Amino acid sequence: MSIAVIGIAEVPTIRDPDRTRWDILLDVCMEAVRDAGIDKDDVHAVISPNPMAQPAMANDMALGKVPEVLGMKGCRDIAIANAGGTSNTNCLRIAKSLIEGGQADFVLIPHTTVQSDIPSEDLINFFATAPLDKQWEYPYGVTFNGSMGLITNRYMHETGATAEQMAAVTVSLRAWGALDPNSIFYGKPVTLEDVLNSRIVSTPLHAKECNLLADGGGAMVVTSHEIAKNFEKAVYQLGHGTRFMSATPFMRKDLFHRKAYRESSTDALAQAGLSINDMDVRQIYGAYPYTQCSALEGYGVCDEGQGAALWAEGRCGPGGDLPCTTMGDATGRGHTGSGVSMAFYLETVRQLRGEADDRQVPNCEHALLTTSGGSVMNTCTTIFGRSPR
Amino acid sequence: MSDYLKPLPEIQPHSKAFWDATKEHKFLIQHCKDCDSNIFYPRRDCPECWSNNLDWIEAGGQGTVYSFSVTYEGVEEKFVADLPIILAWVDLPEGPRINTNIINCEPEDVSIDMPVEVVYVQATDDVVIPYFQPVKR
Numbered sequence: 001m002s003i004a005v006i007g008i009a010e011v012p013t014i015r016d017p018d019r020t021r022w023d024i025l026l027d028v029c030m031e032a033v034r035d036a037g038i039d040k041d042d043v044h045a046v047i048s049p050n051p052m053a054q055p056a057m058a059n060d061m062a063l064g065k066v067p068e069v070l071g072m073k074g075c076r077d078i079a080i081a082n083a084g085g086t087s088n089t090n091c092l093r094i095a096k097s098l099i100e101g102g103q104a105d106f107v108l109i110p111h112t113t114v115q116s117d118i119p120s121e122d123l124i125n126f127f128a129t130a131p132l133d134k135q136w137e138y139p140y141g142v143t144f145n146g147s148m149g150l151i152t153n154r155y156m157h158e159t160g161a162t163a164e165q166m167a168a169v170t171v172s173l174r175a176w177g178a179l180d181p182n183s184i185f186y187g188k189p190v191t192l193e194d195v196l197n198s199r200i201v202s203t204p205l206h207a208k209e210c211n212l213l214a215d216g217g218g219a220m221v222v223t224s225h226e227i228a229k230n231f232e233k234a235v236y237q238l239g240h241g242t243r244f245m246s247a248t249p250f251m252r253k254d255l256f257h258r259k260a261y262r263e264s265s266t267d268a269l270a271q272a273g274l275s276i277n278d279m280d281v282r283q284i285y286g287a288y289p290y291t292q293c294s295a296l297e298g299y300g301v302c303d304e305g306q307g308a309a310l311w312a313e314g315r316c317g318p319g320g321d322l323p324c325t326t327m328g329d330a331t332g333r334g335h336t337g338s339g340v341s342m343a344f345y346l347e348t349v350r351q352l353r354g355e356a357d358d359r360q361v362p363n364c365e366h367a368l369l370t371t372s373g374g375s376v377m378n379t380c381t382t383i384f385g386r387s388p389r
Numbered sequence: 390m391s392d393y394l395k396p397l398p399e400i401q402p403h404s405k406a407f408w409d410a411t412k413e414h415k416f417l418i419q420h421c422k423d424c425d426s427n428i429f430y431p432r433r434d435c436p437e438c439w440s441n442n443l444d445w446i447e448a449g450g451q452g453t454v455y456s457f458s459v460t461y462e463g464v465e466e467k468f469v470a471d472l473p474i475i476l477a478w479v480d481l482p483e484g485p486r487i488n489t490n491i492i493n494c495e496p497e498d499v500s501i502d503m504p505v506e507v508v509y510v511q512a513t514d515d516v517v518i519p520y521f522q523p524v525k526r
């Protein structure tokens with residue numbers, strides 16, 4: 001028994017403080033329910049990812065405003081999940097347990113984030129202090145970019161990946177984003193030179209290899225496999241595996257998460273009865289380019305240390321034979337806090353429905369999707385398919 | 390000394406001995422008397438065996454750079470005067486890997502595997518923060 005996604009909605013990722021959190025939220029909730037083709041009163045639960053750095057909105061969502069404002073008379077309960085970038089993964093897990101426990105047929109999972117009205121000093125502070133240790137990291141000026149720079153530098157040292165190869169990851173991610181009307185970089189691809197000539201933020205990371213904080217939102221409606229069979233556009237969850245590493249990067253033995261990627265995908269693929277070679281697309285939420293490389297190494301798509309070369313050869317970008325991360329990751333789309341993983345789930349559904357337009361992977365039957373939270377504390381790998389097994 | 394603008398470490402009851410020792414220019418590592426683990430960062434209980442039978446050993450103050458990242462921008466205002474900041478993870482021969490800054494070093498001179506040594510900086514009257522610097526030949 002598992003769950004299926006039957007409705008999706010998303011607003012474009014932009015920076016516009018005039019588009020409010022509630023406007024985004026209401027729009028995506030209504031559109032996802034309509035896309036599913038159910039009635040608003042059929043929604044039995046609303047499970048929301050915590051909107052990070054937005055405490056007032058988090059309170060509204062945690063304390064039941066969404067079904068009340070939208071008049072969802074059939075709603076039996078609500079919940080909010082906070083695990084940073086894996087918040088949406090936890091929402092799906094809660095939805096699954098409600099559905100399997102007989103408490104819900106249809107669960108709505110909505111996300112909203114507006115960061116453009118938060119002063120940049122406050123955002124830097126939030127993203128520096130939320131995941132970082134306030135005794136052993138923060139006093140030393142560690143930032144999110146700095147933390148990821150430390151990992152990336154070691155990754156390049158151990159694998160011999162060059163600055164050009166690493167920059168090629170961003171070129172491919174931006175190429176996907178350039179094809180996506182929901183990306184802040186829609187119609188704005190970059191060249192290798194653009195990436196390498198952008199300012200150095202934290203070595204070896206250039207500005208274009210870091211994340212632009214933006215506003216966005218999305219929603220999905222999920223139900224059981226059984227019920228989903230009546231919904232033509234349903235996309236089915238076939239397996240799920242997860243591994244935790246550490247909260248603090250310098251404590252991490254599995255620094256590039258290869259073991260966590262491998263073990264979580266092994267579990268997920270075994271449940272699905274599929275192998276990594278059956279995957280038509282790999283959606284990797286890591287938010288920084290090295291994860292796009294080490295994930296392929298962990299999944300066994302290539303040998304250790306060869307991930308960056310695959311990207312540099314253009315094999316993971318548009319038109320490549322190993323399409324990966326077709327929504328561009330945070331680097332190629334804009335970082336919407338806990339919303340990046342929502343966008344990953346939505347894009348995966350579009351690919352499997354055949355609705356990904358210019359980004360469409362041909363004959364997309366099976367997809368692997370991995371999310372990570374905090375400073376890549378975990379890898380949560382899910383297999384989705386166009387049909388139930 | 391009171392003009393220190395950067396955030397001070399949030400000292401906890403079980404890390405107080407570490408920060409007391411840095412004032413005497415000593416770098417302590419927590420040690421479990423039951424399972425013999427060297428522990429960093431300090432905790433209330435041993436993360437290996439959950440014993441609270443913990444004491445401290447004094448580190449030699451040497452280390453090697455495991456990784457580094459030179460930060461040029463994207464820090465809060467209170468860190469701007471320090472830019473560029475050389476963030477580093479340093480492996481201590483006693484076992485732990487720690488997070489620190491490399492100071493007294495130009496950004497182009499830092500490298501992975503470089504030997505470094507601890508250096509103490511008085512932040513306020515009450516707090517001394519350990520950093521690392523290249524080993525002087």
Ligand SMILES: [Zn+2]
Pocket residue numbers: 421422423424425426435436437438439440
């Ligand atoms: Zn112990």
